[in-house]
Amino acid sequence: xxxxVQSGAEVKKPGESLKISCxxxxxxxxxxxxxxxxxxxGKGLEWMGIVYPGDSDTRYSPSFQGQVTISAxxxxxTAYLQWSSLKASDTAMYYCARHGVGDRxxxxxxxxxxxxxxSS
Amino acid sequence: DIQMTQxxxxxxxxxxxxxxxxxxxxxxxxxxxxxxxQKPGKAPKLLIYKASSLESGVPSRFSGSGSGTExxxxxxxxxxxxxxxYYCQQYNSYLLTFGGGTKVEIK
Numbered sequence: 001x002x003x004x005v006q007s008g009a010e011v012k013k014p015g016e017s018l019k020i021s022c023x024x025x026x027x028x029x030x031x032x033x034x035x036x037x038x039x040x041x042g043k044g045l046e047w048m049g050i051v052y053p054g055d056s057d058t059r060y061s062p063s064f065q066g067q068v069t070i071s072a073x074x075x076x077x078t079a080y081l082q083w084s085s086l087k088a089s090d091t092a093m094y095y096c097a098r099h100g101v102g103d104r105x106x107x108x109x110x111x112x113x114x115x116x117x118x119s120s
Numbered sequence: 121d122i123q124m125t126q127x128x129x130x131x132x133x134x135x136x137x138x139x140x141x142x143x144x145x146x147x148x149x150x151x152x153x154x155x156x157x158q159k160p161g162k163a164p165k166l167l168i169y170k171a172s173s174l175e176s177g178v179p180s181r182f183s184g185s186g187s188g189t190e191x192x193x194x195x196x197x198x199x200x201x202x203x204x205x206y207y208c209q210q211y212n213s214y215l216l217t218f219g220g221g222t223k224v225e226i227k
Contacts, residue, residue: 044205044220047218110165
């Protein structure tokens with residue numbers, strides 16, 4: 001069974017750093033992209049970027065380029081989303097999702113979400 | 121970036137009604153469109169891919185159609201469990217984009 005399990009909720013202060021994780025199981029982690037999606041409170045879904053664990057190739061949405069870093073460690077089947085200096089506007093639910101290749105380049109499995117709260 | 125526009129943003133319908141949601145792309149995306157359902161407090165769930173292919177396990181009352189720039193998601197007979205927000209997403213380019221969402225409420 002394909003599963004993506006995300007790390008737990010975080011409460012941080014503005015200016016702090018943060019790295020959240022997404023661990024895949026039940027499939028060959030290196031053969032699929034992992035994407036990150038932001039959902040701000042009461043709002044829609046925003047695609048942030050994707051990483052290919054096989055070679056760490058990474059693509060970002062222009063809206064998030066330079067604001068976050070997406071990475072993966074294939075040895076432990078885990079992808080990451082990190083911030084070097086959080087802002088209050090980063091408060092949101094963050095989802096990871098498996099993204100296929102070729103004509104299956106959509107999100108077929110999703111993690112449960114990680115709620116990030118940034119408040120002074 | 122390819123912009124995706126959904127309409128309506130909210131709709132209210134009765135159990136058993138036929139419901140249609142529209143998604144328009146700012147440029148042609150062929151059939152590279154997926155639909156997702158999201159219930160409150162839950163992760164999105166894939167319903168349809170390649171515009172009209174039903175994901176395994178999804179009830180057959182859900183269907184998708186369209187190509188190019190205009191797409192529809194249809195629920196043939198609305199059920200109470202279908203109360204949710206629905207999102208379209210294009211995957212014509214690696215810069216994936218979502219529509220703004222359509223909230224479906226049961227009268």
